[in-house]
Amino acid sequence: MRDVSLLAGVSRMTVTRVFIRPDHVLPETRERVQRAVLELGYVPDRAAGSLATQRSGFVGLVLPTLSNGNFAAMVEGLTEALRTAGYELLIGYTSYSVAEEERQVHTVLSRRPEALVLAASAHSATMRRQVAQACIPVVEVAELPDDPIGHVIGFSNYAIGRAAGDFLAGLGHKRIAAIGASSDGERRDLRGEARLHGFTDALLAAKLPADMVRMEGDIPFSFTEGARIMARLLDEAAPPDAVFAVSDLAAVGVLMECRRRNIDVPHDMSLLGFGDFEIGQQMVPALSTIAVDFDDLGRRTGELVAELLQHDDPSGIARTDVGFTLIPRGTTRASVP
Known part of the structure; x- marks a missing residue:
């Protein structure tokens, strides 16, 4: 100095x-x-400086995974917005484990962040107490929880599943499957489960059977898991004529399994994913999907965090639904004859 x-x-x-x-x-x-x-x-020396100013200069972020392209896009938007406001991110990930989320949040809070961003899920009671005692702004993202810890910026995964089911049923399909990851007791993909619940309700509302809605894959739900579950569905006596995968990555695996068996997509099988990943856009045929603008979600989250940190007593609790868009491409037909 x-x-x-x-x-x-x-x-x-x-x-x-x-x-x-x-x-x-x-x-x-x-x-x-x-x-x-x-x-x-x-x-x-930021550590020494924070003792004098009572400001650490960073915001904590805890995600289920770092390998998901949508979360990566969200981190980019969040980082850009926070840097503009003079803050940096400290990131932890949970591998979809509630217990690991508790540990990661404890670790982040021990470094005295000025705010905390969480990918909303089934938080433990201990974690909720830790966050409440920290007395800092909290924003939950990528879901619209019924019992939020703080502010919320996200979308309804249940509504996404419902829209997927309505769409495929509306094309005239009668034997519709949906695939997602299963819980191993410690790890759960709660967002994927919510999409499958919405999808199931859509099938039942259309008076269609829901026996091919499967939660069987490992977490994270991957190309391999999609292909493996699709192989089992195709081996059944009455295989599906349409499939919804809770992730584009698994949907690409489904498409590859159909290729291996000479099943024409979309003539013999419609396929719909979620996430709008780049690989799905480049497949032949291009993958029909449901998209959320995760970069915008991250940017809006960063702007909200910066606003909360500028006001000691912000009025009200923000709850923002960023919505989603269904994008029909080459893996779904206009209608089934």
Whole structure:
């Protein structure tokens, strides 16, 4: 700090302001300090600074997985919005385990984040108590929970499943399957389960059988799992004529299994996924899917967090439904003869 202040020709207090409250420093002075920092290779001690300012400068984020492209897009949008407001992310992931979520949240909170973003799921009672005692803004994303911890920005996975079932039934299909991951007791894909529940209700409302709605795959639900479950469905006495997969990745596996068996998609089999992943867009035929703008979801979450941190007592609890879009492509026909 002394060396930076001497090189820049300013006081140590001015150097501190540049790091903590840069908008309170004249642009030309701020530029001199930043040039001195670069020249000297100075790295501020954020831990020590947070003791003095009571600000850590970061926001905690806990996700089920880091391998999902949609969550990656959300992280990008969230990071961009937070950086604009002067915050950085500290990320943990749970591998879809409620117990691991509890541990990850405890670890993040021990580093005193200024806010916490959670991918909404079945949080443990202990985790809820930890978050409540932290007294920081909390935003849950990628779901619309009935009993939220704090603010919510997401979409209804149940409604997505319902829309998928209505769509395939509306095409005239009669033997419709849906596939998703099963619970192993410790890990659960609650969002995928909610999509399957919505899908089942859509079939029942259309007076169609729901016996081919299967929760059998491993978590995370992958290409291999989609192909494996589809193989079993095709070996049944009355195989399906349409399939909904709770993830585009599994849907691609389904498409590959149909290729191996010379089943024409969409002439003999309609296929619908969720996620609008790039691989589905590039398949031949291109995958019909249901899309959510995760980049926008992340950006809006970051903007909300920044707003909450600027106001000590924000009014009301935000609950934002970002919605979804069903995108018919080459794996579904206009109608079934």
